[in-house]
Amino acid sequence: MTRTIIRNGTVVSLDPDVGQLDDADVLVEDGEIVEVGRGLSTDNAEVIDATDHVVLPGFVDSHIHLAQTQVRGIAGDWSLMGEYFEHMLGNITGLYQPEDMYLGGLFGAFEKLHTGTTTALDWSYPNTLEHGEQAVDALQDAGLRAVYTYGPPGDDAAKWWFDSDVGLPEGNIRELHEAKIRDDDLLDLALGLRGPDFCVDETALADLELARELDALATVHMGAALWPSSVYGEDYQGFGCLEDELGPDVNVAHGNHFAQEDVDHAVEQGVSFSSTPEVEMQMGHGIPVTGKVLEAGGRPTWGVDVCSNIAGDVSSQMRVGMQVQRMLDNQEVLEGHEEVTGVSISCRDALKMATIEGARALGLEDEIGTITPGKRADLITVRTNDFLTAPAHSPVQTAVFQSDPSHIDTVMVDGEVVKRDGRLTNPLVDEEFDRFVASGERLLDEAGIDL
Ligand SMILES: [Zn+2]
Numbered sequence: 001m002t003r004t005i006i007r008n009g010t011v012v013s014l015d016p017d018v019g020q021l022d023d024a025d026v027l028v029e030d031g032e033i034v035e036v037g038r039g040l041s042t043d044n045a046e047v048i049d050a051t052d053h054v055v056l057p058g059f060v061d062s063h064i065h066l067a068q069t070q071v072r073g074i075a076g077d078w079s080l081m082g083e084y085f086e087h088m089l090g091n092i093t094g095l096y097q098p099e100d101m102y103l104g105g106l107f108g109a110f111e112k113l114h115t116g117t118t119t120a121l122d123w124s125y126p127n128t129l130e131h132g133e134q135a136v137d138a139l140q141d142a143g144l145r146a147v148y149t150y151g152p153p154g155d156d157a158a159k160w161w162f163d164s165d166v167g168l169p170e171g172n173i174r175e176l177h178e179a180k181i182r183d184d185d186l187l188d189l190a191l192g193l194r195g196p197d198f199c200v201d202e203t204a205l206a207d208l209e210l211a212r213e214l215d216a217l218a219t220v221h222m223g224a225a226l227w228p229s230s231v232y233g234e235d236y237q238g239f240g241c242l243e244d245e246l247g248p249d250v251n252v253a254h255g256n257h258f259a260q261e262d263v264d265h266a267v268e269q270g271v272s273f274s275s276t277p278e279v280e281m282q283m284g285h286g287i288p289v290t291g292k293v294l295e296a297g298g299r300p301t302w303g304v305d306v307c308s309n310i311a312g313d314v315s316s317q318m319r320v321g322m323q324v325q326r327m328l329d330n331q332e333v334l335e336g337h338e339e340v341t342g343v344s345i346s347c348r349d350a351l352k353m354a355t356i357e358g359a360r361a362l363g364l365e366d367e368i369g370t371i372t373p374g375k376r377a378d379l380i381t382v383r384t385n386d387f388l389t390a391p392a393h394s395p396v397q398t399a400v401f402q403s404d405p406s407h408i409d410t411v412m413v414d415g416e417v418v419k420r421d422g423r424l425t426n427p428l429v430d431e432e433f434d435r436f437v438a439s440g441e442r443l444l445d446e447a448g449i450d451l
Contacts, residue, residue: 004028004415005042009050009381010395013371014057014348014356020395026055028377031415035373048410048417052385054395056351057370058118058378058411059314060358063219063253063274063303066108066122067101067135070440074451075309080225080283088308089161092447093125093154098134100443101126103436105138106428108307112144114424115313115405118378118413119145121219121274121303121362123192123253125154129172136180139187141428143418145378147362148181149219151192164199167206168192177214186414188217188362190251195220196240204241208250217249217363219274224254224285238262246271251361253303256286260295267298272361276305277321283309290325294345299357313405314354322350322400347400381410383422 006026013019018036025040026033071092078084096104105122112120122139126132132150139146150173152160159166168191181187191211196204198221211218222239239246239262248270255263255273266273277288293300302317304310322345329344359369368378382403384392389407392398411419418425444450 001030003045005040005045006048006050006055009053009055011036011055011371012395014352015370015372018372026371028415031377033371033373033375033377036371050381053381053383053409054399055379055381056399057355058380059116059354061117061120061303061314062301062358062361063276063305064120064122065306067104067124068306068308069104069108070436071308071443075306084283090157092443095443095446096127098130100439101131102134102138103439105135106142106432107436109139109142109144110424110429111312113411113418116380116408116411117314119368121147121149123149123151125151127153127155129175132176143413143416145186145413147188147190147217149190149192152194161198165203167203170210189214190217190219193218193220195222197222201241208245217251219251221253222255223258224256254280254285255289256280260292263292264296267296273300274303275300275321276303277317277324278310279305288321288324290321291328299353301358301361302354318350318354347396351396351400377412377415379412380408383407383409
């Protein structure tokens with residue numbers, strides 16, 4: 001049995017029964033959190049000193065395209081309909097070789113782990129089965145907990161998008177699931193649906209049926225920009241053919257333009273929402289759906305979406321998403337000629353959306369998302385003893401607003417330490433780095449993109 005104790009930290013468990021404890025220990029045995037308390041026995045345990053650290057559940061990124069990591073920093077001036085579809089989906093994605101999927105996925109996963117995200121939904125566009133295999137290999141080699149999302153291949157936008165009547169590649173999905181995902185404790189399968197915005201109804205429904213047969217989450221890009229069924233006015237169709245099919249196994253990425261009544265209906269049916277606020281605000285998706293989901297009694301979750309555009313840390317999305325919603329709510333009060341006398345979302349709520357609510361969206365709330373005995377040990381520690389973070393009067397506010405990825409000292413996934421003393425422990429970080437950079441350079445070269 002392996003026994004690890006995270007000692008003497010400020011534990012922000014986000015579990016109401018465990019609460020928040022100063023000078024407390026978290027005992028982990030064989031990857032499971034077994035006890036949280038003060039002065040636990042360190043017998044036969046590896047000790048990680050968390051003095052002057054906040055101990056948190058790892059972040060969950062509920063929507064990210066990890067394979068874009070080696071083409072990072074190219075889309076910062078792009079809009080969705082102006083450049084992104086043309087250059088990314090219409091060009092670069094088709095140029096990916098299997099090893100590019102591996103290298104992007106690997107370093108995307110490293111970025112996640114380094115910045116405190118221990119679980120991610122990786123929305124993938126595998127051009128062939130081998131592309132999918134390499135993407136999954138990357139997740140396994142990095143040691144990230146992940147929901148691997150098999151989406152439409154990225155090699156032929158005309159075939160797979162808009163009015164597509166071609167279903168997701170069922171044979172490949174089944175084979176990959178069988179061979180690499182089903183028996184891996186850290187991996188789950190999702191299907192990346194085009195939904196009625198991007199394929200004909202029959203195909204959208206068939207893809208959903210396949211997801212349900214495989215017990216896989218169905219995650220769908222919907223209701224952003226002026227996508228076909230989401231346009232304002234008379235053509236607005238809400239969830240279209242999915243309206244009567246909604247359930248907790250459906251996850252919506254973006255959802256900016258859904259009417260409140262449609263969000264109400266979706267939340268009632270248990271649908272989860274992934275808001276990717278920074279990308280949405282830049283690229284023309286519309287106002288983030290956060291407020292509508294909260295109004296409906298649900299809890300949104302955060303995603304980075306495209307690391308070709310923005311940095312991969314979920315904590316930035318937590319901050320941006322919360323502050324944008326506070327701004328919108330404040331403005332509404334001001335426009336009613338009243339004073340703003342409180343904030344609409346607390347830091348603790350935003351932190352929950354980045355952890356337990358993300359876990360719930362991915363169907364993992366019984367396994368991760370809080371520091372709770374019986375759950376798997378996906379934990380991070382945030383250092384609070386330098387001149388950027390000290391004094392940490394409120395550990396929650398320090399974690400939300402005052403710290404950056406450089407303060408994330410230790411990261412543990414399923415009880416395995418993947419970052420210690422501020423450095424990733426995986427030797428592949430150094431060993432594969434040159435190949436990773438070369439892959440990005442080759443892809444942009446072939447795509448003819450010169451920035
Ligand atoms: Zn996306």
